Amino acid sequence: MQISAIEKLLQAVSEGEVDVPRALEKLKHLPYEELGCATVDHHRHLRQGFPEVIFGQGKSVAQMETIISALTARGGNVLATRVSAVKAKALQAVFADAVYHKDARALTIERQPVKIRGKGKVLVVCAGTSDIKVAAEAVLTARLMGNEVAHLYDVGVAGLHRLLARRELLAEAAVIIVAAGMEGALPSVVGGLVDKPVIAVPTSVGYGAAFGGVAALLGMLNSCAAGVTVVNIDNGFGAAYAASLINRVHA
Helix, strand or coil, X not given: CCHHHHHHHHHHHHCCCCCHHHHHHHHCCCCEEECCCCEEECCHHHHHCCCCCEECCCCCHHHHHHHHHHHHCXXXXXXXXXXXXXXXXXXXXXXXXXXXXCCCCEEEECCCCCCCCCCCEXXXXXXXXXXXXXXXXXXXXXXXXXXXXXXXXXXXXXXXXXHHCCHHHHHHCCEEEXXXXXXCCHHHHHHCCCCCCEEEEECCCCCHHHHHHHHHHHHHHCCCCCCEEECCCCCHHHHHHHHHHHHHHCC
16 A cells, blocks of 8 residues: 555545544455465555565466565555566456566566656666666566656677767756676666666577676676676666665665
8 A cells, every 4th residue: 555545545544534444344355365376465555665576587477476466456556567468468467457568578567656866867778779678677666666767778898989989868857777698797887887877687698608697796796897787687777766765765
């Protein structure tokens, strides 16, 4: 349940429009709800400012339907990451307002307008077209978390002039997320150009010695540019979440 909904409910109780038993009925699943296949954390929005996100990989359609039903019953928005097109199609047959974002491999249900809470702009940069799926997950997550978001794709170090020609976008951003595979050099380059936080996302893109993103991860962890922090391989969601928290408080 969102903070605004609880505020309205408490106001209605104080004004006598809603009696206590009815209010308790609405609040009975705070802070969590046992569903059998999952324990949904309805309190997360109050604690962290964003509701629980569903990690779709490994979950059945039936499990996801149960969890989504519990979340939508509280009137909030839903974000499910790592959702295949097959699962998305089955879920859209149940939830008419569900939208599948193919590039991000994510499913959303937006029943409340997204309020801009970020103080600045989050910029998502990726090295190559093959990294877009990770970058798109970051873009979608950051937008749903209430940020103004811009993206800059396919500007890797193999053609550095492509990045340098768009330095005004780097300058405008409050927080920058940079996704790259192969040797993972792009975050260091970006970090050396800006005076703002850079969140690096290693992707699993690359030939054999890239080791599924481990080479990029190690390269980013050893960045010589100050101000670069690193999340896990392919974790566009985690990067966007961290960027959102930074953007709310410090931008």
